[in-house]
Amino acid sequence: MDKINVxxxxxIEEPFMKVPLEQxxxxxxxxxxxxxxxxxxxxxxxxxxxxxxxxLPAEEYTCMLDGLIDKLKVLKRKLEESKQEETLLIHRxxxxxxxxxxxxxxxxxxxxxxxxxxxxxxxxxxxxYMLRNGNVDTAxxxxxxxxxxxxxxxSLFALVMSTERELREQHSCRGALHWCAENRSALRKIQSSxxxxxxxxxxxxxxxxxxxxxxxxxxxxxxxxxxxTQLPRIQxxxxxxxxxxxxxxxxxKHMFDVARWDGLAHEFRMVIFQLYxxxxxxxxxxxxxxxxxALKTPACQSDxxxxxxxxCPVCQTDTLGKLAQGLPLSHHSNSNLVCRITGEKMNxxxxxMRLPNGYVYSLSSLTDMAHKLGGMVKCPRSGEVYSLKxxxxxxxx
Amino acid sequence: xxxxxxxxxxxxxxxxxxxxxTLGSVEATIRAxxxxxxxxxxxxxxxxxxxxxxxxxxEQLKELCTNVAKxxxxxxxxxxxxxxxxxxxxxxxNKRTELGQAIMLHFLRSGDFDLARSFxxxxxxxAAEDSAWERFEAMNALAEQIRTHVLEPALEWALSKRxxxxxxxxxxxxxxxxxxxxxxxxxxxxxxxxxxxxxWFPHSNTSSERLDEITHLMGVFMYARRLGSSPYxxxxxxxxxxxxxxxxxxxxxxxxxxxxxxxxxVSVAAGARALAVVSKVSSLLRERRxxxxxxxxxxxxxxxxxxxxFHSVFACPVSKEQASRDNPPMALPCGHVICKASLDKLARxxxxxxxxxxxxxxxxxxxxxxxxxxxxxxx
Numbered sequence: 001m002d003k004i005n006v007x008x009x010x011x012i013e014e015p016f017m018k019v020p021l022e023q024x025x026x027x028x029x030x031x032x033x034x035x036x037x038x039x040x041x042x043x044x045x046x047x048x049x050x051x052x053x054x055x056l057p058a059e060e061y062t063c064m065l066d067g068l069i070d071k072l073k074v075l076k077r078k079l080e081e082s083k084q085e086e087t088l089l090i091h092r093x094x095x096x097x098x099x100x101x102x103x104x105x106x107x108x109x110x111x112x113x114x115x116x117x118x119x120x121x122x123x124x125x126x127x128x129y130m131l132r133n134g135n136v137d138t139a140x141x142x143x144x145x146x147x148x149x150x151x152x153x154x155s156l157f158a159l160v161m162s163t164e165r166e167l168r169e170q171h172s173c174r175g176a177l178h179w180c181a182e183n184r185s186a187l188r189k190i191q192s193s194x195x196x197x198x199x200x201x202x203x204x205x206x207x208x209x210x211x212x213x214x215x216x217x218x219x220x221x222x223x224x225x226x227x228x229t230q231l232p233r234i235q236x237x238x239x240x241x242x243x244x245x246x247x248x249x250x251x252x253k254h255m256f257d258v259a260r261w262d263g264l265a266h267e268f269r270m271v272i273f274q275l276y277x278x279x280x281x282x283x284x285x286x287x288x289x290x291x292x293x294a295l296k297t298p299a300c301q302s303d304x305x306x307x308x309x310x311x312c313p314v315c316q317t318d319t320l321g322k323l324a325q326g327l328p329l330s331h332h333s334n335s336n337l338v339c340r341i342t343g344e345k346m347n348x349x350x351x352x353m354r355l356p357n358g359y360v361y362s363l364s365s366l367t368d369m370a371h372k373l374g375g376m377v378k379c380p381r382s383g384e385v386y387s388l389k390x391x392x393x394x395x396x397x
Numbered sequence: 398x399x400x401x402x403x404x405x406x407x408x409x410x411x412x413x414x415x416x417x418x419t420l421g422s423v424e425a426t427i428r429a430x431x432x433x434x435x436x437x438x439x440x441x442x443x444x445x446x447x448x449x450x451x452x453x454x455x456e457q458l459k460e461l462c463t464n465v466a467k468x469x470x471x472x473x474x475x476x477x478x479x480x481x482x483x484x485x486x487x488x489x490x491n492k493r494t495e496l497g498q499a500i501m502l503h504f505l506r507s508g509d510f511d512l513a514r515s516f517x518x519x520x521x522x523x524a525a526e527d528s529a530w531e532r533f534e535a536m537n538a539l540a541e542q543i544r545t546h547v548l549e550p551a552l553e554w555a556l557s558k559r560x561x562x563x564x565x566x567x568x569x570x571x572x573x574x575x576x577x578x579x580x581x582x583x584x585x586x587x588x589x590x591x592x593x594x595x596x597w598f599p600h601s602n603t604s605s606e607r608l609d610e611i612t613h614l615m616g617v618f619m620y621a622r623r624l625g626s627s628p629y630x631x632x633x634x635x636x637x638x639x640x641x642x643x644x645x646x647x648x649x650x651x652x653x654x655x656x657x658x659x660x661x662x663v664s665v666a667a668g669a670r671a672l673a674v675v676s677k678v679s680s681l682l683r684e685r686r687x688x689x690x691x692x693x694x695x696x697x698x699x700x701x702x703x704x705x706x707f708h709s710v711f712a713c714p715v716s717k718e719q720a721s722r723d724n725p726p727m728a729l730p731c732g733h734v735i736c737k738a739s740l741d742k743l744a745r746x747x748x749x750x751x752x753x754x755x756x757x758x759x760x761x762x763x764x765x766x767x768x769x770x771x772x773x774x775x776x
Contacts, residue, residue: 002702002703005670007673008669008670008672008673008674009669009673010398010475010476011476011477011478011672011673011676012478012480012669012672012673012676013476014476014477014478014479014480015480017472017475017476018472018473018476021465021468021469021472024465025462025465025466025469028458028461028462028465029462031458032455032458032459032461032462035419035423035454035455035458036451036454036455036458039423039426039447039450039451039454039455040451042426042447042451043444043447043448043450043451046430046440046443046444046447047444049440050440050441050444053437053440061437062434065430065433065434066434068430069427069430069431069434072423072426072427072430073427075423076420076423076424076427079416079419079420079423080420082416083412083413083416083420086412086416087409087412087413090405090408090409090412091409093405094402094405094406094409097398097401097402097405098402100398101398101399101401101402103398104398104399109702118662118666118669119662121665121669122661122662122665125665126500129500130516133520134519135515135516135519135520136519137515137518137519138512138515138516138519141511141512141515142512145509145512279480279481279483279484280481280484280485281484281486281489283480284496284665285484285489285496286480286483286484286668286672287664287665287668287669287672288489288496288664288665288668289483289486289488289489289668289690290483290667290668290671290672290675290699291664291665291666291667291668291669291670291671291672292664292667292668293671293675293690293695294667294668294670294671294675294695294699294701295663295664295667295701295705295707297707297708297710298721298722299708300708307708309707309708310651310654310655310656310657311656311657311658311663311707312656312660312707312708313656313660313661313663313664313667315707316499316656316660318495318498319495319496319498319499319502319660320495320499320660320661320664322492322495323488323489323492323495323496323499326488326690327488327690328689328690328691328692328693328694328695329693329694329695330694330695330698330699330710331694331695331696331697331698331699331719332698332710332712332719333698333712333717334712335709335710335711335712335714336706336709336710337709337710337711337776338706338707338708338709338776340709340776342566343707345703345706346709352776354728354774358728358772358773358774358775359774359775360774360775360776368566381775392732393732394728394732394733394734394774395731395732395733395734395761396711396714396734
């Protein structure tokens with residue numbers, strides 16, 4: 001089983017490839033919209049100017065023309081920034097594709113090149129984990145140590161974290177709403193009501209601040225647009241106007257709860273992950289859950305520690321073993337025997353040998369032992385001593 | 398993947414061209430407008446230029462967006478797996494500290510002490526693991542010295558642990574002596590090398606293979622001045638230091654009773670093999686409202702390489718079921734092994750309705766046996 005299944009390895013790299021692509025799509029779309037809008041404004045501004053040209057005093061003519069020139073200069077600067085960003089994202093995309101393409105060069109899992117590739121993968125999975133949890137310095141150090149900046153989505157996570165902080169700590173929806181405005185069509189496609197939730201929260205805060213007339217005006221402007229999908233909730237929100245922030249009446253008490261801000265932060269994170277094809281849990285979680293499950297045998301969670309193998313990750317009782325509790329056991333439809341003494345495979349080349357006490361070891365380990373103990377072997381688990389001749393070969397079809 | 402890389406390259410070229418054209422166009426209009434400042438008669442032509450730019454910009458950037466979308470579709474076709482199903486599991490809820498500890502130990506083992514410190518600072522729930530820290534600091538220091546061709550400290554350690562290493566069947570001491578021997582030969586100190594060999598080689602594990610190896614090594618003296626072109630050239634490759642350091646680390650861990658390789662790395666590697674397979678099955682399970690991580694056993698087998706086999710797994714050749722405490726493997730006198738449930742079934746099958754004490758034929762060979770002849774085996 002030293003073969004590498006490239007298809008399986010590639011299959012799980014969907015987020016790795018898709019994030020820069022999504023960012024690129026957004027960047028290209030935004031610069032297109034901006035450029036179209038600004039050039040259209042300049043053209044129509046010029047048409048206007050031509051009409052008024054004869055009746056316009058010199059300074060006003062210069063002023064208006066200067067205004068249009070400035071607009072274009074600003075556009076040019078923004079386009080240059082966009083170009084740089086797009087180039088960066090395409091380059092990043094290419095590097096990631098090239099890294100994954102490397103997998104096709106390896107023929108065996110024991111090759112040192114493949115092992116190096118796996119180490120890099122572990123590092124980028126750890127970077128993703130650290131960034132998601134806000135351990136930015138540690139993530140940065142890993143990136144610098146191994147030159148993996150292009151494999152990390154630092155700017156995306158920085159956006160998530162700064163917006164979350166704004167929501168959780170400053171109780172401000174500004175950043176989040178700005179992001180929603182820029183991504184409205186994408187949000188509509190996934191039928192997200194995030195923007196509504198943010199508007200609702202601002203409405204609630206206005207009531208909390210005893211600014212009821214402003215709240216009503218706000219609701220008219222921002223909540224009514226959601227009437228077709230959120231009418232019951234809008235109605236309840238309007239009813240909130242009749243209550244004071246210290247009310248104990250259940251549904252309205254919950255609406256005034258400050259913990260709603262944490263919920264908003266979480267919702268924002270989940271929506272942005274969804275838009276960028278990132279799984280809701282870190283990739284490290286997914287790899288460990290399935291990996292530990294695939295390694296887990298009943299022996300790993302046995303109270304009898306003699307059943308544990310020091311090299312088995314699931315047998316690490318304090319750390320990974322605890323994580324593996326509750327996970328499914330591995331499934332095997334074929335036998336695979338491993339010698340307790342050497343850890344080597346027991347098969348036709350090195351057959352399993354059964355001692356009279358029922359314990360089984362590989363022929364090679366028993367032979368080595370007999371060589372040192374003058375033809376006798378000692379069972380490591382029970383301590384009983386037998387002659388090598390008493391060991392009988394077993395056949396596992 | 399090859400075609401994806403090529404497509405990306407094409408996109409890159411197109412993006413550069415498109416953006417350059419766009420910027421050039423905008424610049425042209427700026428220049429035209431600046432001219433119109435001093436020569437108002439050129440305003441009309443400036444307007445025409447502006448219209449031209451507007452159209453060019455729109456065309457270029459729309460095409461760019463289309464190409465980006467095309468590349469996007471190509472990526473989507475290549476990566477079709479939805480990890481969302483697996484991500485629905487809540488298996489790791491409230492286990493952040495344990496996972497943090499595992500990561501911490503991984504950093505220490507790899508010698509990344511700065512990372513460990515940074516992680517400790519950023520996540521206050523992680524414990525410092527002092528004993529592991531000391532252990533891996535020592536291990537990494539000695540291994541690093543081997544990599545820089547300094548063997549004395551590692552040798553000192555190996556000699557102090559001679560009994561443990563022999564009990565574990567590890568030949569580290571000889572490996573280090575051999576490295577020193579080769580080092581002396583390489584530097585031209587043949588006399589010293591011979592003296593070293595005389596002093597240390599006989600003490601090491603003298604199995605027959607080891608004696609053969611020592612005999613082979615002694616021949617190196619014939620080529621002392623032309624090692625590079627001798628049959629022994631392979632022994633003097635730069636790789637031997639890294640391999641020696643690696644063997645040292647493994648032996649160190651064995652003596653200390655800890656895992657030879659980072660458990661985190663091994664689990665993630667296992668996960669990389671398992672995730673795609675489990676993901677596909679989980680989608681099917683979800684249709685039946687069954688959550689993959691809540692089952693007793695995975696629904697699908699994940700093939701693992703030999704170096705990830707840490708426990709014996711016995712699947713009965715008759716029933717294909719895995720052995721367990723309630724259904725242990727039983728050896729028949731002929732040496733074939735089946736699980737107890739299959740054994741009972743076979744015994745009952747001989748005379749239906751009778752007690753399970755009849756004789757039956759082994760499913761795999763002509764020998765006969767009775768239930769009482771079968772004995773439990775422990776792998």
